[in-house]
Amino acid sequence: MTITIEMILTSFFADHPEAEAPFSNGEKEIIGLRLLPEDLSTLDQDYLYVTDQGQLSLLSDIDQDVSIVCFANRNSLGGSNTEKADSPSPNNTTVLQSPFELAHGFNDLQSHFSAFADWERKLDFAVFQDAPFQELINIAEEKIASAMLLYDPALKLLAQSVFQPDVNSPFYPEAIRSGYLNMETVKFLEKQNYFETLNDQGLAFSKDDTDKTPAYFRTVKISNQLAVYCVLLFTDKLPRIYEKQLFDVLCDAVERILKKRHTTFLRDRSVTDYLLMDLLENPDTSPEQIKERIYYSELPFEGNFVLTLIESDVSKKSAEQFFLQQLRNNMVNSQIFSWHDAVIILHQIPSAQLPNYREYLTTFLQSLLNSFSHQKMQVYFSRPFFTISNFPGAYKQAANMREFATPAAGSKIPFFFFEDYVVQDLIYQNPVRDQVSYYCEPCLLDLIKKDTKKSRQQVRILYEYLNCDRNYTDVAKKMDMHRNNVIYHIKNLGEQYGLDFDDPKTRLKLLLSFELLNISF
Numbered sequence: 001m002t003i004t005i006e007m008i009l010t011s012f013f014a015d016h017p018e019a020e021a022p023f024s025n026g027e028k029e030i031i032g033l034r035l036l037p038e039d040l041s042t043l044d045q046d047y048l049y050v051t052d053q054g055q056l057s058l059l060s061d062i063d064q065d066v067s068i069v070c071f072a073n074r075n076s077l078g079g080s081n082t083e084k085a086d087s088p089s090p091n092n093t094t095v096l097q098s099p100f101e102l103a104h105g106f107n108d109l110q111s112h113f114s115a116f117a118d119w120e121r122k123l124d125f126a127v128f129q130d131a132p133f134q135e136l137i138n139i140a141e142e143k144i145a146s147a148m149l150l151y152d153p154a155l156k157l158l159a160q161s162v163f164q165p166d167v168n169s170p171f172y173p174e175a176i177r178s179g180y181l182n183m184e185t186v187k188f189l190e191k192q193n194y195f196e197t198l199n200d201q202g203l204a205f206s207k208d209d210t211d212k213t214p215a216y217f218r219t220v221k222i223s224n225q226l227a228v229y230c231v232l233l234f235t236d237k238l239p240r241i242y243e244k245q246l247f248d249v250l251c252d253a254v255e256r257i258l259k260k261r262h263t264t265f266l267r268d269r270s271v272t273d274y275l276l277m278d279l280l281e282n283p284d285t286s287p288e289q290i291k292e293r294i295y296y297s298e299l300p301f302e303g304n305f306v307l308t309l310i311e312s313d314v315s316k317k318s319a320e321q322f323f324l325q326q327l328r329n330n331m332v333n334s335q336i337f338s339w340h341d342a343v344i345i346l347h348q349i350p351s352a353q354l355p356n357y358r359e360y361l362t363t364f365l366q367s368l369l370n371s372f373s374h375q376k377m378q379v380y381f382s383r384p385f386f387t388i389s390n391f392p393g394a395y396k397q398a399a400n401m402r403e404f405a406t407p408a409a410g411s412k413i414p415f416f417f418f419e420d421y422v423v424q425d426l427i428y429q430n431p432v433r434d435q436v437s438y439y440c441e442p443c444l445l446d447l448i449k450k451d452t453k454k455s456r457q458q459v460r461i462l463y464e465y466l467n468c469d470r471n472y473t474d475v476a477k478k479m480d481m482h483r484n485n486v487i488y489h490i491k492n493l494g495e496q497y498g499l500d501f502d503d504p505k506t507r508l509k510l511l512l513s514f515e516l517l518n519i520s521f
Contacts, residue, residue, distance in 0.1 A: 001120040001249050002029045003113065005048060005067055009094065010242040011112045011143075016098065023094035025067050033110050035102075036068065050109060052102040059093050068093045071105040119143055123253040130260060133228070134159040140250040146243055147172055147233040150254065153296035154275040155180045158228065172233055179282075183292040216244050220255045222262045226271075228254055272297040273337040276346065276391060280339065283392035290389050299335070299346075299388060304354050304498065306361065307382040307391065308345040309398035312372065323372060330368055344395065349384065354498025357384060362415050369413050378407060381417045384498065385442050400425050419509075440513040443497035448517075461489045466511050470501065 006026030013020040029046075036043075036051035040058070043049065045065045053072040062068065072095050098105060122139045133150050137159040140148065148161040149172070157179055171185045215234060221227040232247040234240050275297055279285055291301050312323075320338060327336045327345065335346040353360040361381065369377060380401045382394035397418040404424050407414035418425070422439060444462075447455045461479060465486070468474040472490075476483040493499060500506050 001116070001123070001252075003031075003116045003120075004029055004245070006242060007116060007245060008033075008048065008109060008112050009069075010239060011115070012109055014238060015112075016108075019096045019098040019100075021094055021096055025092065028067060030067070030113075033106065033113055035106060048109075050102070050106045052105075056093075056095075062092065064092045066092055069105075069109065070095045071098050071100050071102055072096065116143075120249075123249070127253055127256045127260065130257060132159070133254065133257075136250060136253055136257070137161050140246070144232070144243060144246045144250065145237055146235050148247070148250070149175060149181075149231040149233075151175075151181055151229050151231075152271060152274065153227050153229070154271045154278075155183075155186060155293040155296065156274065156278055157181070178289075180289065180293055183295060186295075216240075216247060218248070218251045220251055220258060222255070222258045226258050226262055228258060230254065270335070270337075272299050272335050275299075276335060276344070277337065277339065279388070279391050280395055283396075285389075287387065287389040294388060301389075302387050304349040304351060304357075305385050305388070305391070305394070306347045306349055306357060307385075307394040307398055308347060308361070308365070309380040309395070309402075310343040310345070310369075310377060311341070311380070311402065312343075312377040326372075327368070342399075346391070349498075351495075351498070354384060355494075355500050357498065358417055365415075366413065377413050378402075378405075379413060379415045380405070381415065383418050383442065386446050386497075390442065397425070419505075422509075440516055441510055443493070443499065444510070444513050444517065446497075458489055458493060461486060462493060462510070463514055465490055465501075466507055466514070470507075 004026060005023065005028050008030070009023055009026070030048045031046045032048075034044075034047045034049055036049040036055060040062055043062065043066045045063070045067075049066065049068045051059075051068060051070050053070065056070055056072065059068055059070065070093055096105070100108065119139070119142060122142075123136065126135050126139060137148055137150065141161050144161075146161070148159075150158045150160070152158055157175060160176055171181070175181050175185070216232045218230045219227060220230060230247070230251050232243065234243055275293060279290070294301050320343075324336060324338060324343065327334075327343070331345065331347075333348055335344075337344055347361065349357050349360065358381075365379065369379070380398040382397040385391070385394050401416050401418060401421050405414075405416040405421060444459065447459050461475065464475045464478050465472075468478070472483050472486050475486045479486065490501065494501055499510075
């Protein structure tokens with residue numbers, strides 16, 4: 001960390017505003033403070049020298065690259081010395097009109113320098129420990145008396161300062177309250193050429209000039225893989241250039257942690273993994289929030305998804321990392337991460353494979369997991385779901401089966417599908433939150449949620465099709481529509497949601513889902 005003259009004097013003036021004076025060479029780095037010696041030929045440009053008014057007349061002969069602070073106490077000066085104190089000071093000297101004696105003033109400046117050095121050690125130790133970002137923020141608050149935010153590209157807040165001064169912009173308390181930054185705010189903060197919009201006072205203006213955000217923003221990115229966005233909201237208590245200087249020190253510490261983590265980041269975690277973990281921790285996150293936060297993820301909000309939960313005896317960290325890496329090497333289109341005592345895989349199923357997703361997944365995973373069969377592995381699959389907002393429910397489906405699914409005798413790697421255990425889950429896990437969305441066929445819930453003229457018509461056609469024992473003519477009469485139109489809609493539903501209407505189990509599950517919906521609504 002670079003400790004500058006400006007940092008030392010600004011911190012000193014914050015404690016002693018009566019001594020505040022203009023100074024030069026503020027950005028100059030110093031490595032320590034010394035009392036001005038009698039032998040001026042021994043001065044070192046890397047130090048800040050401290051003296052009193054007794055040597056003021058000698059300072060003009062000193063090299064301009066040497067920086068000096070002079071304590072001049074007007075109250076204790078007499079005639080000639082007063083004139084000396086009032087005379088112009090050399091460009092390299094900052095004269096402080098202060099009641100401090102030399103020893104007292106030197107010790108006070110030294111304490112401010114030591115405070116910065118101690119702050120640097122704390123940040124370095126936090127980086128060494130690979131500390132959470134919140135710990136870095138807490139350490140930074142010792143010096144930066146302003147509100148700060150750190151967030152990742154998935155829009156999740158990673159850390160925020162506890163100290164919350166009055167800020168002109170409303171987005172700060174809203175971000176703290178909701179735990180994420182909404183897309184409108186993010187686009188404002190990250191708009192093109194953003195730094196060029198900062199005026200001399202450090203204020204950023206929105207296009208309509210109604211939201212004045214006194215802030216400084218910095219993006220810390222490593223190899224386009226790992227990024228953290230840092231926001232400092234200025235106050236009027238200290239000069240902005242000073243706050244920005246300290247904020248850069250914090251951002252440099254964040255960058256060092258990111259570089260340290262980057263060697264294992266792609267192996268251990270991704271931005272999308274963090275988003276999915278956050279959904280597991282906060283299953284009530286609204287679809288609207290998820291749609292905004294998934295903007296920076298490689299995942300689509302809608303698709304053909306299946307969640308797999310793998311439970312094994314892999315316990316050592318090194319063995320678990322090897323297992324995860326093997327999975328990621330062979331399943332590049334899936335999200336794979338460890339969660340509590342299991343491994344979670346989010347599959348995106350090709351539309352053509354959706355009707356046969358069970359065979360598709362078991363065939364692929366069987367060969368991949370054979371080399372790990374000695375780990376007493378068990379694999380649980382959720383039902384297919386079609387939006388990421390259903391991800392927490394799919395995890396619950398897979399996790400619940402561990403309570404009552406028993407491996408068949410002699411099976412090397414047992415696979416369990418939630419569809420085979422719906423009834424057991426209904427009995428043993430009752431009551432559960434939102435049972436209708438939990439047990440109904442996702443395709444019906446998706447059609448109902450769309451709530452369009454076409455989707456409402458498709459729900460009724462499907463219901464009549466099942467109740468009429470798949471007789472297109474009878475359905476057409478009940479719906480007062482052409483038979484070919486009925487055939488078109490049924491075929492379209494089958495292809496869209498991977499429904500095999502020739503399978504009695506599929507038709508039974510759909511009818512049971514309709515009954516649940518009738519009871520609920």
